[in-house]
Amino acid sequence: MYVSFILSTILFFYISGGLAVNCPKSSANWCDNKDIAQACGVIDQCNKYVWNIHAADDRVNLTVYYETLCPDCRDFIKTQVWNAYQSILSIVNISFVPYGNAREVYRPETQLYQFYCQHGSDECYGNLIHTCVIHLYPNTTAHLPFIYCTESTDGDIETVATQCAEKTSIDFNKVNSCVQSRLGNQLQHLYANQTDSLQPPHQYVPWITINGEHTEEMEQAAEKDLIGVICKSYKGSNPPAQCTKNL
Structure with missing residues (x-):
């Protein structure tokens, strides 16, 4: 059976130097910098697919x-x-x-x-x-x-x-x-x-x-x-x- 999406808002945030960095609603901005990527929980994906950082x-x-x-x-x-x-x-x-x-x-x-x-x-x-x-x-x-x-x-x-x-x-x-x-x-x-x-x-x-x-x-x-x-x-x-x- 296809699992339906839960229509609830989830706020992801990252505390850096006492400041909260919120995850933008638009995923187009998730890889703008490492703080935002961390807040959105996608730093590995940004590394691999956007920043193209490899060993x-x-x-x-x-x-x-x-x-x-x-x-x-x-x-x-x-x-x-x-x-x-x-x-x-x-x-x-x-x-x-x-x-x-x-x-x-x-x-x-x-x-x-x-x-x-x-x-x-x-x-x-x-x-x-x-x-x-x-x-x-x-x-x-x-x-x-x-x-x-x-x-x-x-x-x-x-x-x-x-x-x-x-x-x-x-x-x-x-x-x-x-x-x-x-x-x-x-x-x-x-x-x-x-x-x-x-x-x-x-x-x-x-x-x-x-x-x-x-x-x-x-x-x-x-x-x-x-x-x-x-x-x-x-x-x-x-x-x-x-x-x-x-x-």
Whole structure:
């Protein structure tokens, strides 16, 4: 069953030097500075997606734009992405954007966004669950196993998510609280903005970028051999053994 959004106002604030920094209503301003990002609880997302701050190394930045019930997305994540995670994680930053071909409508009466998804309300629910898991467990090693589990398992969205949370040490009660909150709604809106701002605009899912760039050649190659694409893009020294096998 699709979980409805709780239409209550949640005020997030951060105390800095005795001054309260309020979280702006518009998520467009959430990453204006670190104090505001902290107040809104999205500092990890701002680091990863807006400020683009990564460790000072040569890692390849892979971003996967997807939607949770898309058959091609599920196949890509449970094969190509999962294999890359298991074998070459030391040279790649993997980021997920669960929105895909959805669209949003702002409802001024509730000050919330309403989402319409390609595969119906169940997919919107699944997207929001993934959004909250990524927010609450920002480390790839924490959220990717959950994403892999849910994308590899058929069944009722909430049942599958609950079971996968148990398997991957995710607290589903915390996730569910996020899903039903204004924060969850605004986090999904951030992913909507990120997806809709792609250049070139995305035309299908899964849609990947490597170091912020996308080409049809890259996409087709990644769907067949994502490890090979990442290894080819890696410019650092001491590549993992899996990369040397592809030379």
